[in-house]
Amino acid sequence: DGGITQSPKYLFRKEGQNVTLSCEQNLNHDAMYWYRQDPGQGLRLIYYSQIVNDFQKGDIAEGYSVSREKKESFPLTVTSAQKNPTAFYLCASSIENARMNTEAFFGQGTRLTVV
């Protein structure tokens, strides 16, 4: 079955540590996205990538980094510079939207907690 796989589902981090959240898709989608979800704030865009080896900052990129070495994979690293990393992180993908509407498909999310 095609879809988006995020791992792990739950992640605990000590203060000062970097952690990497995995996102893999087998939908052959060009575009991939990382969102952060906090209660009452909806989804906020962290980073997005439309093609391999290229990505752009979203609205809240500070303290995060990404890579896009393969079309299928878009890992997100939460660095120690992120002051409040505890949140639910969602990865999404979509067909590159040059000629079509953008319909995003989402993974099941990773809940990150700083301990």
Next chain:
Amino acid sequence: AQSVTQLGSHVSVSEGALVLLRCNYSSSVPPYLFWYVQYPNQGLQLLLKYTTGATLVKGINGFEAEFKKSETSFHLTKPSAHMSDAAEYFCAVTYFGNEKLTFGTGTRLTIIP
């Protein structure tokens, strides 16, 4: 710039009653509009979308939404609520050629037995 406003962070309806979740958008160009549903600790699932054409859009699980340009609205409705509809619902907007999808802050729907 594009944005969406969801009126009411929490909505409660009785089982069998009409569900109405409100979404107003702001976009300087013709919008593409979406409704997504999220169950606890899950990702988002697309309910329905409007791009062009018919303004009344039908989605999964009996939901529908109507695009009203004059009111800049895209409200989500369902004639009869079911217990399984309890979830959080997000409205989102983008437009042709835009690589970003902008979400509203969400509405949590509670169904009263």
